[in-house]
Amino acid sequence: xxxxxxxxxxxxxxxxxxxxxxxxxxxxxxxxxxxxxxxxxxxxxxxxxxxxxxxxxxxxxxxxxxxxxxxxxxxxxxxxxxxxxxxxxxxxxxxxxxxxxxxxxxxxxxxxxxxxxxxxxxxxxxxxxxxxxxxxxxxxxxxxxxxxxxxx
Numbered sequence: 001x002x003x004x005x006x007x008x009x010x011x012x013x014x015x016x017x018x019x020x021x022x023x024x025x026x027x028x029x030x031x032x033x034x035x036x037x038x039x040x041x042x043x044x045x046x047x048x049x050x051x052x053x054x055x056x057x058x059x060x061x062x063x064x065x066x067x068x069x070x071x072x073x074x075x076x077x078x079x080x081x082x083x084x085x086x087x088x089x090x091x092x093x094x095x096x097x098x099x100x101x102x103x104x105x106x107x108x109x110x111x112x113x114x115x116x117x118x119x120x121x122x123x124x125x126x127x128x129x130x131x132x133x134x135x136x137x138x139x140x141x142x143x144x145x146x147x148x149x150x151x152x
Contacts, residue, residue: 008113008143010038013089014102016132017043017074020149024117025078025089027147031115039089040109041079043071044101068093099135106142115145 011028015021028039045067048060075091092109094101106114118133137144 008032008037008111010040010109010111011113011115012040012042012102012106012109012111014042014044014098014105014114014116014132014136015075015078016098017071018149020119021117022078023149024115024145024147027145028115031145032113040105040111041075041089041091042094042102042105043075043092044094044096044098044105045071047095064095068095098132099139102132102136103139106140111142113143113145114140115147117147117149119149 011032013024013028015024025039025041028037045064048064048067071093072091075093079089079091092105094105096104102114102116105111114136116133116136118131133144133146137146
């Protein structure tokens with residue numbers, strides 16, 4: 001980063017619930033330094049598609065509420081975990097397509113950087129499983145810091 005560029009002040013860190021994904025948090029501390037930085041930890045949960053003939057939506061609603069609850073508990077645990085290298089953070093949970101959720105949240109939050117891990121899949125595995133990181137990189141108007149997860 002050149003002297004004329006400013007360090008990011010708000011960094012969005014999308015997490016998928018894996019230890020590999022959490023490696024992006026340490027990269028934020030190393031890349032941005034500690035001063036004047038806000039970190040937002042995000043998890044995008046899968047939406048619940050109710051059966052078309054279902055008259056009562058309480059089942060899908062409870063399922064989505066459960067997903068939100070688990071995601072919030074996970075993010076809160078990550079945020080409070082010792083050894084986060086002094087990275088203060090707040091947490092958000094959204095529902096929807098992961099890449100779209102990440103990009104939408106980055107815009108809504110006014111993020112200046114997205115930092116995320118990639119599992120490093122290539123070839124057929126990436127084709128079969130998709131790549132959220134690739135979709136974010138291709139569509140983001142913001143800089144995206146990609147951390148290759150070790151042990152992935």
